[in-house]
Amino acid sequence: MEGYEGWDEYAPFYDWENARTLGRRDVPFWRRFALEAGGPVLELGAGTGRVAAPLGRAGVPLTGIDRSEAMLARARRRTARAGARRHVRLVRGDIRHLPFSSGAFAAVMAPYGVLQSLLRERDLAATLRSVHQVLQRGGAFGLELVADLPAWEEYRRRISLRGWKQGRDGARVTLVETVRQDRARRLTIFDQEFTEREGRRRRTSRFALTFRTLTVPQMARRLEKAGFTVTALLGDYRGGPWDRRAEVWMILARNC
Ligand SMILES: C[S@@+](CC[C@H](N)C(=O)[O-])C[C@H]1O[C@@H](n2cnc3c(N)ncnc32)[C@H](O)[C@@H]1O
Incomplete structure (x- = not known):
């Protein structure tokens, strides 16, 4: 990691x-x-x-x-x-x-x-x-x-943001987030799932960001x-x- x-x-x-x-x-x-x-x-x-x-x-x-x-x-x-x-x-x-x-x-x-x-x-x-x-x-x-960051509450698959990207004609974006604490290593891990919906198209990106x-x-x-x-x-x-x-x-x- x-x-x-x-x-x-x-x-x-x-x-x-x-x-x-x-x-x-x-x-x-x-x-x-x-x-x-x-x-x-x-x-x-x-x-x-x-x-x-x-x-x-x-x-x-x-x-x-x-x-x-x-x-x-x-x-x-x-x-x-x-x-x-x-x-x-x-x-x-x-x-x-x-x-x-x-x-x-x-x-x-x-x-x-x-x-x-x-x-x-x-x-x-x-x-x-x-x-x-x-x-x-x-x-x-x-x-x-x-x-x-270590005091950040842990949660699983919470919708933490929702909105329009680049104006109302752009994509509708939803961020579903999971927060994990690795106390032994003092790491806070944000699992991110961004979904973009544009008309009938739908695209999901998943990745993690880790901080100490x-x-x-x-x-x-x-x-x-x-x-x-x-x-x-x-x-x-x-x-x-x-x-x-x-x-x-x-x-x-x-x-x-
Ligand atoms: C929280 S963002 C900050 C961006 C900008 N300074 C701001 O305030 O909006 C952290 C940035 O650090 C970069 N980064 C993380 N680890 C790095 C490393 N070891 N060397 C260079 N850049 C790194 C990431 O790619 C990311 O763009």
Whole structure:
């Protein structure tokens, strides 16, 4: 089982689902973070360009890396539509082995739980080492963890979303979801079944997405061990402080 699996299959549904969940609530935060860096910024797991496109549009010189070609293909179209292609470079690669030179970036960002796709301790350690290396000395590293995945209720085949894709003339989409907890390995597994109905046509895609969660203090300790200094724990996108009940889990650090 690998955390990068499932994303190619998820790509056609990612924006549809996210428009109904997180949406763009975190984008102003990341725009401020990236503009304050005052130099080139790297986004780990850029996905469909949900964050990269608006940041590129704001003039941030941004490189987005992702393993999934299907997600990146969407990001390319999205950045073109946003008129941001001049500022955004999209690279296919693995965040555990970043293919960039030492000190290439003024800031690195990991929005929306991308580090939770690293299912083993050694994958996280390799990624933090790699980020430390490509970040300029004193550069900022910002990451968000999707809050408390292990507390996610387990359920079987629940209809968790239903709606129209691309307007009322598009396909009618239903997501049937099963959530499993592997407590021994601290993994939360989402079995996804998306069904698209368009007239008499019906198509079903099934895949699983797996995440590992560390608490904010546990992740902060990993960052310190990898040579970062943690500068803030945030509990909302306006910069408010984090506590255990916060719905948003953000960590800011510097490599100095
Ligand atoms: C939750 S999505 C985040 C996308 C985007 N940053 C956003 O906020 O909408 C996580 C992304 O990380 C990518 N990913 C997961 N594991 C990866 C790895 N080891 N290397 C590179 N990309 C990875 C997936 O393909 C997926 O596009």
